Amino acid sequence: MPIYHSLGKIPAKRHTVFRKDDGTLYAEELVSTEGFSSLYSLVYHCHPPTIVKDLGEPYNVEPKIAREKHLRHTSLLGFKIKPEADYLKSRKPVLVNSDLHISLAAPQTSMSDYYYKNSQADEVIFIHEGSGTLKTGFGQIPFEYGDYLVIPRGTIYQIHFNTSENRLFIVESFSPIRTPKRYRNAFGQMEEHAPFCERDIKRPTQLETFDEVGDFKVLIKKQGMMYPYTYGTHPFDFVGWDGFHYPWAFSIHNFEPITGRLHQPPPVHQTFEGHNFVICSFVPRMYDYHPLAIPAPYNHSNVDSDEVLYYVDGDFMSRKSVEKGQITLHPGGIPHGPHPGTVEKSIGQAKTEELAVMIDPFRPLMLTQDAVDIEDESYHKSWQTSS
Numbered sequence: 001m002p003i004y005h006s007l008g009k010i011p012a013k014r015h016t017v018f019r020k021d022d023g024t025l026y027a028e029e030l031v032s033t034e035g036f037s038s039l040y041s042l043v044y045h046c047h048p049p050t051i052v053k054d055l056g057e058p059y060n061v062e063p064k065i066a067r068e069k070h071l072r073h074t075s076l077l078g079f080k081i082k083p084e085a086d087y088l089k090s091r092k093p094v095l096v097n098s099d100l101h102i103s104l105a106a107p108q109t110s111m112s113d114y115y116y117k118n119s120q121a122d123e124v125i126f127i128h129e130g131s132g133t134l135k136t137g138f139g140q141i142p143f144e145y146g147d148y149l150v151i152p153r154g155t156i157y158q159i160h161f162n163t164s165e166n167r168l169f170i171v172e173s174f175s176p177i178r179t180p181k182r183y184r185n186a187f188g189q190m191e192e193h194a195p196f197c198e199r200d201i202k203r204p205t206q207l208e209t210f211d212e213v214g215d216f217k218v219l220i221k222k223q224g225m226m227y228p229y230t231y232g233t234h235p236f237d238f239v240g241w242d243g244f245h246y247p248w249a250f251s252i253h254n255f256e257p258i259t260g261r262l263h264q265p266p267p268v269h270q271t272f273e274g275h276n277f278v279i280c281s282f283v284p285r286m287y288d289y290h291p292l293a294i295p296a297p298y299n300h301s302n303v304d305s306d307e308v309l310y311y312v313d314g315d316f317m318s319r320k321s322v323e324k325g326q327i328t329l330h331p332g333g334i335p336h337g338p339h340p341g342t343v344e345k346s347i348g349q350a351k352t353e354e355l356a357v358m359i360d361p362f363r364p365l366m367l368t369q370d371a372v373d374i375e376d377e378s379y380h381k382s383w384q385t386s387s
């Protein structure tokens with residue numbers, strides 16, 4: 001995230017002597033996602049972050065593809081994903097390609113006896129239900145309904161939930177997650193026409209230094225495998241850090257919608273981008289105000305991308321009978337559009353209360369077995385006027 005941030009104690013100059021009270025040196029680490037040519041932070045550990053005590057047996061967590069090729073409008077009933085106690089086990093990839101994995105999760109308990117690091121992907125965790133705290137070495141981020149947690153790859157974290165009722169919509173991105181480039185000026189600052197700005201970004205707070213040695217289990221995901229590591233030092237032993245690379249959050253409720261006299265195209269909803277895909281937020285807003293405007297979207301064939309919508313709350317103007325947690329996948333190559341009756345119904349309406357997350361990936365998505373298990377098999381026929 002291109003806002004400089006710093007917490008804790010750091011030396012006046014980088015790469016210089018920085019000692020603890022006992023005279024030993026803090027261990028400096030540079031963290032980034034694209035080598036030395038993009039965003040980075042300098043972290044100061046109480047102990048070197050390299051003390052491996054044990055390596056467990058790695059295991060495969062690659063999503064199992066059930067439907068690789070398809071050309072059918074598809075709907076998944078996301079809340080049918082079964083709750084599971086463990087956070088990592090609760091995460092079920094449903095739609096995947098080589099740029100991103102989309103997962104659903106209903107974890108019931110906080111992570112307590114292990115830490116997790118995704119070394120292959122940045123994560124965007126949308127909090128549909130539940131609240132809690134994201135804990136990292138950079139500090140803590142309290143989260144609640146509507147928050148997107150953005151966690152750069154390589155960040156060791158623990159999630160603590162306030163209750164057992166949690167529903168998450170997760171994107172793992174194999175490229176760095178950014179805010180849309182067209183909303184940033186040459187210096188990285190969000191411009192005036194952007195639907196959100198730096199004030200809306202939740203940065204880590206409350207850096208707590210765990211200067212502890214012992215056995216610390218960190219599950220590290222890389223190349224579709226999970227590697228159980230035991231480190232000899234606490235992963236949250238940062239005494240301080242500064243830079244532009246750190247976990248952050250943004251609430252969908254702080255997305256200020258861009259509206260117009262006539263129907264605005266999907267890019268006005270864009271919130272994040274990765275390589276070959278975008279993430280958009282559809283939020284409550286005033287409808288188009290031309291006297292003859294049709295607020296419902298026109299039919300469209302998104303030839304160059306698939307289109308995923310995750311329904312969060314409110315009535316969705318162009319859809320009949322959608323429910324919370326439902327996903328629709330409209331594959332590129334065939335047209336889709338408003339359901340019968342919804343165009344007429346939208347005319348003259350002043351506003352919508354819809355809340356949804358949209359992902360447009362430019363490479364086709366494959367369905368996993370977990371997706372097929374929660375599929376509404378009749379969805380592709382839902383545009384029939386008799387349905």
Ligand SMILES: [Fe+2]
Nearest residue numbers: 300307330336
């Ligand atoms: Fe669409």
